[in-house]
Amino acid sequence: MRLVVADDHPLFRGALKEAVLSHHPRATILEVGTFDALTALLENDAEFDLVLLDLTMPGARGFSGLIYLRAQYSALPVVVVSGNEEPAVIRRCLDLGASGFIPKTMDTRQMRDAIADVLKGEAFVPPDITLGASSDGEADLIIARLATLTPQQVRVLMMLAEGRLNKQIAYELSVSEATVKAHVSAILQKLGVESRTQAVIAVSKVETGLWTQPQA
Structure with missing residues (x-):
């Protein structure tokens, strides 16, 4: 184990x-x-x-x-x-x-x-909490689109959300700026958005309204 x-x-x-x-x-x-x-x-x-x-x-x-x-x-x-x-x-x-x-x-x-x-292969959630059905169709759609990203595209998206420039992302991932630009283009297409800012906003919608208490 x-x-x-x-x-x-x-x-x-x-x-x-x-x-x-x-x-x-x-x-x-x-x-x-x-x-x-x-x-x-x-x-x-x-x-x-x-x-x-x-x-x-x-x-x-x-x-x-x-x-x-x-x-x-x-x-x-x-x-x-x-x-x-x-x-x-x-x-x-x-x-x-x-x-x-x-x-x-x-x-x-x-x-x-x-x-x-x-x-043992079972999913665990606290027994005293009722989850109910998801009521946020927009967030569900974004989650489905996020699932289509490759691992490297997810890393690039995380760095975009942190406000990093292509040059910084390329250095961090040890790739060329051209490769980063290609990843960004693929991310925009898969998320159905037109700009880096819209991509970051789309991801933030998955979390909007959920952090009503200090994160830990």
Whole structure:
């Protein structure tokens, strides 16, 4: 059993680690505190049974980290762990491909049981939360279009959302500016928009109105 705990709070990483080890004492658990550290780890070795992902940490915000992991490592189960327990946030995580959602308010025993369910192949959502059906057709359409992006296009889109220029993106990805421009053109076409600004706005609509409390 091999897992990754990705969270920028050491104490909470420790709690998740304790929850896993209480059920799987021989499990190998690696910890990272930034999204860049997570991607570097997975680029070197992606043979893990599960990633426990905080939605917001250095290098990622909102759903960007989850979107990237589902594009780059489609076979790797990802469970979101967050302090934001809004039903709309949980549903959006599941829509984007998460295998489950664990609120940070759960105690160690509840986390242990939730992780055990996911490792058995079951999706986990808090039993006391009613998700209901999605009522945001526009966001659902954007999510469907995001699913058509390649992993590299997702990375470029994340950097566009951070306001980076083509030159900066090319340097970060070790590619030419022409390659970045090609990715941007493909992203615009797949998202059905005409400019970089519209692409960023489209992605922001997936999150609009969902962060009614501090992200964690």
